[in-house]
Amino acid sequence: MIVKGFKQLPLCEIVGVVEVRYVDFVNLKYEPSATDVICTFHVEPEGISIKEAAGGVAAESSVGTWTELTTAKPYVENLAAHVFSIKKSTVKIAYPLELFEAENVPNILSSVAGNVFGLRALKNLRLEDIELPPEILRRYKGPKFGISGIRKLLGVSDRPLIGTIIKPKLGLRTVDHAKVAYEAWIGGCDIVKDDENLSNQRFNPFEERLVKTLEARDKAEKETSQRKVYMINVTAETNEMMKRAKSVLSQGGEYIMVDILTCGFAALQTLRNLDLNLAIHAHRAGHAAFTKNPRHGISMKVMAKIARMIGVDQLHIGTVVGKMFETSEEVTENCKALKKEMNGLRQVFPVASGGLYPGIVPALVRFFGKDVIIQAGGGIHGHSDGTVAGARAMRQAVDATLTGTLLDEYAEKHRELRIALETWGQSA
């Protein structure tokens, strides 16, 4: 890994020196071991070859730097990452397990999703996928409930779950918040959740909201004889978040919601490690700052795998349709990350949320199947007859879809759905 003879280089050519060293991290004959961490990157070099750029990523994210070191030791070379596949711009790198502190998510990310994005020698770099070996996965709890546990909790085994977000997203006072929640549950929602930026503002303080909304839940459960749950947003500084989560438990809640990216993985690990008897709904506010560009950043799939490993029970992964940007390919990949075998960890319930309404339920179910939580905010509270009618319309759309009935046909005998279709239309 040592190259000599780069004297008197003007600064702008330092990158040229780097190239020479970096190819030493490429070994296309390397066969990853069962304990390696495998990362797939999209790599766009800036003025160097793809091989050099790929090696540069492997070096910077493992044991290399830009110049020869007198402090290098032969035993360190065993820890070098290996580029073992380059196909066009897609590069696969294998990292020895020993590089990481297995229990430490921030540490793993500081290596494979750290400095590498800033290298001057790369025009773009995207971490597309990460495969974590059993040796790492077994250190994590994964979801406490997962899809099967959530279904058991709610007593709903055979249909998508229907959720709503209280709207307006901010500003509603506690009494009005609880009233909207009650109406959504009465109308047929299983789940009511806070919006991602509601926490403990003065207009709707956390503790008061928790108590009042759980009272509304109890009332709705009694009147409907169905299980209803409230996902209150506990996102905050770690200790405050723990306090809020414990408060939810002591008040009889079953669920908490966390903005996993703006709060961060160290705090999410802490929360999950508490192992409270609470399902964790994971919101991904902020993800698109680094997931949206298909050529740079980190894919949502990687975030989904990390969140599942730590142990969230539900995660927003895009809607395919609606107001957010993701393609169906991306959402399919996100879904797989939540559901496919992962060292025995439970499956995470995928959540579709953002600009949804009754007319697109058939398309959603066609895409996701029954194992999806369909959340509509405006698509429920925007119903001209109000929230109860809006929630009914959503349930009617789900019922129609599951019995194979066209929405238009079902709407003939279901007024709420008919109005929703007239208001927002329907997708093909």
Place this chain on the structure above:
Amino acid sequence: MIVKGFKQLPLCEIVGVVEVRYVDFVNLKYEPSATDVICTFHVEPEGISIKEAAGGVAAESSVGTWTELTTAKPYVENLAAHVFSIKKSTVKIAYPLELFEAENVPNILSSVAGNVFGLRALKNLRLEDIELPPEILRRYKGPKFGISGIRKLLGVSDRPLIGTIIKPKLGLRTVDHAKVAYEAWIGGCDIVKDDENLSNQRFNPFEERLVKTLEARDKAEKETSQRKVYMINVTAETNEMMKRAKSVLSQGGEYIMVDILTCGFAALQTLRNLDLNLAIHAHRAGHAAFTKNPRHGISMKVMAKIARMIGVDQLHIGTVVGKMFETSEEVTENCKALKKEMNGLRQVFPVASGGLYPGIVPALVRFFGKDVIIQAGGGIHGHSDGTVAGARAMRQAVDATLTGTLLDEYAEKHRELRIALETWGQSA
């Protein structure tokens, strides 16, 4: 904020509906109040006007959604954000203070840096700047030491601080790690730091490293009669991170290092709130996943302000030169964010790190002035005569620069610098 008559719209035109509502969030006559949070965004619309797109950002990050709501209340409208300036693609939005939980950084980010990046109606969106009012800033401790406190701690008042990162970045065993640290201090470094992805790996466990490296520090202090500090990386799950920080304190350390982005702001707030008598060195591993693209994501300046508010004492903000990508304009902005008046919060020491070596010290000092921590890893340990000589060469470069002597001239009587210049050259 209510618009009627968007019946039977095919899904792809929902965005068209959104436009109509979103302009209601634009009020170019609005004058921000002293308590508003002001955000500057770069906005690139996708098929809608800049005015509509700007309004969309204000709506989604405050009280709006994509459709008319029956649950809206007149009192909520007072909480709407206002687009008050649109100049080409630069949009300024004022958010009423009441929208936020002032003490809760994740909450603030979930609003202003949350869902907005994913809106389908935007091609690109970048949060360029954030101005936080005194009402929010006064809830935070800010840096415990800051530039003046760090200078006092180290007893160095009139020159840049010289730091090194132990290299190879991963893999060195504890005894070798401590030896390299010792040599760097003896050679003239003030600071030795871990690399961002060293935490508690088996090859170099945290507790053992802490003890051995502080022993080396004590020895180096005794031999040089100068203050020397070790910035050990405590990044981990929150409770583990607190434990490690306390351990540093009990072992006689003065400093900790944290990867603030991969660990996350909830945990950073928790750490700072502990208010231990430790300076916090903030590494920004991972930032370029969302800061690198000048048209999408979040600027480093925003992160710098948030980090200062929470209270880190030192922060990596780019090198202008070196292996990382940032332009001098960006680094200048980052620097300002750390130093300019901010409700009386202490100034954060800017850290330049990444591909640095003696030959670029004059350029660095010209750019940063004396208030900068110059960190060189490969640029010290890559010196052909070893780490002691490498550290000496860095100090010689600083000494020459501060006395206005050309490096070439100074090198005539300083062998270590001469070799460094011969090895890596120098910048203009």
